[in-house]
Amino acid sequence: MTVRPIRLFGDPVLRSPADPIPSGSLGSPGIRDLVQDLLDTVREPGRAGVAAPQIGVGLRAFSYNVDGEVGYVLNPEIVEVSGEPELMDEGCLSVPGLAYPTRRHPYAKVRGVDVDGAEVVVDGTGLMAEALQHEVDHLGGTVYVMTLDPEVRRQALRDIREQDWFH
Template sequence: MGTLPDGGSVRPITRWGEPVMHRPCRPVEAYDEALAALVADMTATMVAADGVGLAANQIGVDLRVFVFRCPDEDQVMVEGVVCNPVLELPTGADRHLDDSEEGCLSLPGAYAPCARPDRAAVRGFDHSGAPVVIHGTGMLARCLQHETDHLEGIVFADRLSKRTRRHLFGEAEDVADEFDPQWPA
């Protein structure tokens, strides 16, 4: 996992509706300087937008990588990079849903309750190619699921009822002037 890189440039966040947000991303194949630079830019963008996670397609890059800096249920801050994530969720009696509010930097300013398992794990690789496993509880579990979804071309509104989705889009419309197309750059 390790520390997130710094020195990146803040990029505009890609919004829902753009094709890159609604299709599965390509696997990371090269753990090179270009990937390191992308991860640094993703980190800078996530921090500038005051987010807890950011997937590559949220800055328009079709690649299976996300960054995160997010607290777990004990308020311990966990951060890292995951390339080619494989999500593992509890099943059966171990599965407990949390219906907390969720938001997305690609639909800024809007939130809606979204039921997700309260624990999750992600296996993958960091930006140097080293294997990583992150176990999450609380908000971190939600973040790991949300960011992995992005890389599959799923936005969290896809998991909501039509009524809740309409409310979410209405809320986003109400605050749209606060987020210009270049936000947060």
């Protein structure tokens, strides 16, 4: 069991698009260890999702922990969103202690694979939809504060610069 430290805003790994996991690597000890670390890390209290870049790994993988449902997806892609985007107060483990109104679709569906290459589909509304969109954004090299409306983003970046953890 390894709970990995979370990389914080400003770390270059969070700005880089994650690489797909090659099908030949699925099932390997390294990928199995990554999945276990993601699951162990997301089980910490107050965590809804952890993307591999947040633990310093530039691969397309994330774990989730929403309403008692814990799981993971490798090589995830958002295959469906629906509903008019709504403002939700959103936070991020990589931007600790801060939350901002973020536009998210109220429904999202993600498709990927598990460690053995079997198809995985995860979907949901509310917090699950928010978490799926948030984690896939991380895999594209986007931290949610960069998607905020311009005035809110400016304030968020000012707030981040004032945080002890940012320096």
